[in-house]
Amino acid sequence: MKQCTIAFIGGGNMARSLIGGLISNQFTAENIHVSDANTEALDNLASRYNVKTFTDNLAAIADADVIILAVKPQQLQSVIRQIAPAWQQDKLLISIAAGIRLNDISRWLDFEGAAIVRAMPNTPSLVQAGATALCANDYVTSAQHELAESMLRAVGLALWISDEKQMDAVTALSGSGPAYFFLVLEALQTAGMELGLPEETARLLALETSFGAAKMALESDESACVLRQRVTSPGGTTERALDVFEQGDLRGLFKQALTAAAQRADELAEQLGQDYD
Numbered sequence: 678m679k680q681c682t683i684a685f686i687g688g689g690n691m692a693r694s695l696i697g698g699l700i701s702n703q704f705t706a707e708n709i710h711v712s713d714a715n716t717e718a719l720d721n722l723a724s725r726y727n728v729k730t731f732t733d734n735l736a737a738i739a740d741a742d743v744i745i746l747a748v749k750p751q752q753l754q755s756v757i758r759q760i761a762p763a764w765q766q767d768k769l770l771i772s773i774a775a776g777i778r779l780n781d782i783s784r785w786l787d788f789e790g791a792a793i794v795r796a797m798p799n800t801p802s803l804v805q806a807g808a809t810a811l812c813a814n815d816y817v818t819s820a821q822h823e824l825a826e827s828m829l830r831a832v833g834l835a836l837w838i839s840d841e842k843q844m845d846a847v848t849a850l851s852g853s854g855p856a857y858f859f860l861v862l863e864a865l866q867t868a869g870m871e872l873g874l875p876e877e878t879a880r881l882l883a884l885e886t887s888f889g890a891a892k893m894a895l896e897s898d899e900s901a902c903v904l905r906q907r908v909t910s911p912g913g914t915t916e917r918a919l920d921v922f923e924q925g926d927l928r929g930l931f932k933q934a935l936t937a938a939a940q941r942a943d944e945l946a947e948q949l950g951q952d953y954d
């Protein structure tokens with residue numbers, strides 16, 4: 678990957694995952710700037726990753742090629758308006774904020790021809806197993822497309838979507854998705870313990886089973902449906918368990934949950950922004 682300088686504004690959970698993943702993938706720490714109002718968060722990042730830290734957002738972006746906005750959606754407008762006077766044509770702005778649309782980001786930046794990418798990463802980027810979808814405005818050059826993609830590809834899967842409206846579905850599926858799997862892990866471990874397994878045994882079996890199923894699905898040419906059927910002996914134990922999930926409408930629950938997450942992203946955009954094509 679070309680070694681540009683990246684400035685993160687906001688050094689919280691998601692920034693930490695991206696920074697950790699980039700550094701594990703040989704990205705040079707001194708080319709990573711992080712700015713945050715919280716000095717404790719900055720100290721943690723500096724001692725763990727040796728990145729350059731700032732409490733002044735303008736100082737952090739001064740000689741950066743790429744600026745990644747990693748603050749909460751509610752802080753995005755004020756941060757963009759703060760950095761807008763220092764904006765320069767050759768910089769690339771990447772927002773990872775849930776919901777907030779390219780048009781609103783562009784209006785707040787108020788810089789003719791500014792190159793802006795919206796990205797939705799997820800926290801497994803920390804272990805280079807992230808999944809990110811990106812979409813760009815018309816001013817992003819092909820070199821900037823390549824730069825944004827190569828940065829996110831360094832921490833996992835990176836794919837482009839052309840219709841920005843799909844970003845809410847992406848947020849619901851892969852942005853929030855790690856939390857759903859962590860919930861399933863918790864539930865498997867608890868149920869195992871309730872059936873009499875020691876805590877550590879239940880934890881390890883739940884973890885390795887989740888990892889093994891994901892790895893197998895990733896490496897197999899067969900669909901998840903076929904892989905599921907291969908575990909399910911007619912009249913056996915899995916069939917009994919799956920019947921319980923189907924009776925409880927697990928698929929319907931997932932549909933409801935993802936719909937609620939996508940609606941929340943849309944609500945954030947409506948509340949915090951204004952523009953919608």
Ligand SMILES: NC(=O)C1=CN([C@@H]2O[C@H](COP(=O)(O)OP(=O)(O)OC[C@H]3O[C@@H](n4cnc5c(N)ncnc54)[C@H](O)[C@@H]3O)[C@@H](O)[C@H]2O)C=CC1
Binds near residue numbers: 713
């Ligand atoms: N946590 C996740 O799994 C994901 C989060 N996102 C998005 O990433 C963004 C950040 O989320 P998290 O990292 O979870 O939040 P967080 O709350 O952990 O981090 C936000 C950081 O921004 C800092 N901050 C607040 N105002 C600031 C300002 N004016 N200047 C500089 N720093 C400031 C806070 O001190 C905090 O450290 C959000 O917009 C969220 O939608 C996107 C994908 C996944």
Ligand SMILES: O=C(O)[C@@H]1CCC=N1
Binds near residue numbers: 775848
């Ligand atoms: O919960 C949130 O709003 C953020 C966006 C996707 C994951 N975390």
